[in-house]
Amino acid sequence: MNNISRRKFLFSTFVAAASPYVIWGRQSDNGISESISFKPLQIRLPENVSPVVGAWFPQEPEMHPEGFRRYLDAVEKHSHFNLLTTSMRNGSRQITDKEVHEWFKNAAVYAKGKGIGLVLEVDPRHSIAAFRSKYPDEMQERLWLKEFDLVDNQDIIATIRYDYHNGDAICSGAVTSIQMERVYCYQRGSDSIQSGTVNDITSSCKQVKSSEREISVNVSPGKEGKVDGNKICVICRVKFDYPAVFSPETIDFEADIIRQYADLPLAGLMKDEWGFPACSDGNIEKNGYWYCKHLSRAYSKSTGGRDLIRDSLLMFLGEDGRDKERQSAINHIMELYRLRNTEIEQAFYRNTKKTFGAHAFVGTHDTTFPVPDAREFERNGLNWWTATRDYAQSDETTPYCCRTSMMKKFGGPVWYNQWYAPDRGSYEKLIWSYALAGGRMNFHVLFPRGGTYTDSGIALLQGKLMQADCRVRLLNFISDAPVDCPVAVLFGHSCAMNWAGSKYDDVGMELADLFWQHGYYADLIPSTEIKGHNLHIDDAGYVRYGKQQYTAVILYHPEFEDATTVDFFREAGKGKSYLCRIGDWTRTFNADPFKGNDKLPKRMQAFSDIFSCTQLVLAELRRAGVKQQTQATITLPKWNNMGRTSAALPSSGISYLTDGTVILVSGEKDVMGDSIQRTIEVNGHDVTFDAIGVASVRLTREGKTIAMAAGGLKAFKTGDMVIELTQRVDIALWKDLNGNWQGVLQHLEGPIPEVLTTISKNWIRLSIPETLVV
DSSP states (O other), X not given: OOHHHHHHHHHHHHHHHHOTTOOOSOBOTTSOBTTOSXXXXXXXXXXXXXXXEEEEOOOGGGOSTTTTHHHHHHHHHHOOOSEEEEOOOXXXXXXXXXXXXXXXXXXXXXXXXXXXXXXXXXXXXXXXXXXXXXXTTOEXXXXXXXXXXXXXXXXXXXXXXXXXXXXXXXXXXXEEEEEEEEEEEEOBOSSSXXXXXXXXOGGGEEEEEEOSSEEEEEEOXXXXXXXXXXXXXXXXXXXXXXXXXXXXXXXXXXXXXXXXXXXXXXXXXXXXXXXXXXXXXXXXXXXXXXXXXXXHHHHHHHHTSOOXXXXXXXHHHOBTTOHHHHHHHHHHHHHHHHHHHHHHHHHHHHHHXXXXXXXXXXXXXXXXXXXXXXXXXXXXXXXXXXXXXSSEEEETTOOHHHHHHHXXXXXXXXXXXXXXXXXXXXXXXXXXXXXXXXXXXEEOOOXXXXXXXXXXXXXXXXXXXXXXXXXXXXXXXXXXXXXXOOEEEEEOHHHHHOTTSSSTTOOSHHXXXXXXXXXXXXXXXXXXXXXXXXXXXXXXXXXEETTEEESEEEEEOOTTOOHHHXXXXXXXXXXXXXXXXXXXXXXXXXXXXXXXXXXXXXXXXXXXXXXXXXXXXXXXXXXXXXXXXXXXXXXXXXXXXXXOOEEEOOSEEEEEBTTSOEXXXXXXXXXXXXXXXXXXXXTTEEEEEEEXXXXXXXXXXXXXXXXXXXXXXXXXXXXXXXXXXXXXXXEEEEEOTTSOEEXXXXXXXXXXXXXXXXXXXXXXXXOOOOOBOO
């Protein structure tokens, strides 16, 4: 083992010994790998040191014996990754194939020898042909409704074409057939179907032409004495080459694959963007409804015997005098979408832990369209907060207010966002922005790619990006707390997903962003987290979500909420969090009339708009002494020209973690970080830094230093600690459970300076990756 490999493996070993999320093999009693050939350092890292994560997407040119070596060799030498979220992006092979299993087994062994853990995706979407062969009647379907005009009740030929394409990154999910399911005739006004005019005329209709995506139906509305109408609706059933989400076989099939891979030395498993086929349309016209026999039965059970096919017409167009039924039907079907996708995600989480151990890393994200909008409602019922992970994980332009709230839910010491772009420029800025908001980057390869996927992955390792992020990783050693977000925006989950209500597709993101833009960060949380008992009132009387205590809580459009929301806020009304409401509450989940406003605490202040609410809450935060943090001055763009923009932090500024840790970041100009020469006040005590890129500190109330980290440190001064160096060094210092100082160093040539050895004898030198030159 060369010196670089040995040093990197040492770092990996220490992270493995300390972290519950990375496993590298057999450990000795003192937590040090027995494969180390020299005397191990007797030191214990914090139990929550977070891994450094990159992404790997093996392609067909790599899928030959030893084909994994090139990429893994490059990662070992030119990156600091100790985990690779690994997904086979190869439509010609299946994860269930024996030769694929053996290839990944050899790759995992090879990677482990280099101190790199593979987090492999074994999702059923990688083996659709095998699933289809075993369960041909368990493929996903969708009801597709198209309306046609009738003239004088004459026969017509209705042609229906399904043009939406699956946007899933893993599989094609191709449409394999379309067929007539049911036809209704009715009288329709300008807004909805006239009451009592709907008639089932399916028996008078005949499918006369069909292809994979198109059918023609001969419609005879006047036969058999049916009531005349001016419209007909043809309901088709579209079948996809995709496992049915509600099929019980989907979970069992995935569990079998997980067991098939139990013999691999994996660091964990990943599941990327699961849900119904990603059709990208967000059901804009409200004429598409997921379907299979299992979902139909689940809907009937949930609604007391209603027919999903008939109700699809009601949900699509509405009917006079049936607003309540329509709203209730929509609430039930969208909630079923969310609950079933949650069930699948949680089964995956449990099976991963059961097979690979409690410390296995579970990745990646469930944010397919990385905005909480109609596309995600249809894909997974917006189940981001119940797709269980140990760390909050997202991708692309997922709003910061969602990243931080998921972090509070899942409890990890950081959040991860997988990022990709065609060049390194945005990566070099975003690593600092993420760090400021309590996050880290999962480094996706350059995309869109030039040449091969492997080449684009290796190209990311050029320049100084990896060395710069080594400075960010210093923060992983000194704190396990999330960024402080003193405001919670609790949006009505059902209200946001109900297009027959008044606030469809509005989750309160604009409201949350206003607080970020003022430097008082807000977590955006769905109201279903109340029903799941994940929010509570702490002993101090504040609303709490994980490690976050909220100074202010805003209930945003509570229409269609249930009794648990009333009970929660009645209890919160006895506490100390400042409570607000935007929007009226007039109906229950089943759309029954309800005077919800009167049920909420009297001290909960009501607002009609987000701006007046924001101003009053900001005044309350300042009155409570909440510190202002760096304002969100960056705007993340719409994703694929849909959805909304969102607020993000710049690459320089100051933020606070919930445990009192202060983070300074400066990375606007130089990829390696800009100069930080600044004195700040922490708990009433001055702290001075001369550093580069990042500087962080945590003090006791009395001003005693508990932990610090800094890139390119030249000088550090507090009331009880002074460090002055002739050579800049990356450093992290913390006190262990016994009160003894421990530390890590990087970017240091020669012996450890005496000023540091006087503080502690326990130091680890972390390796820095070599710059890739091509």
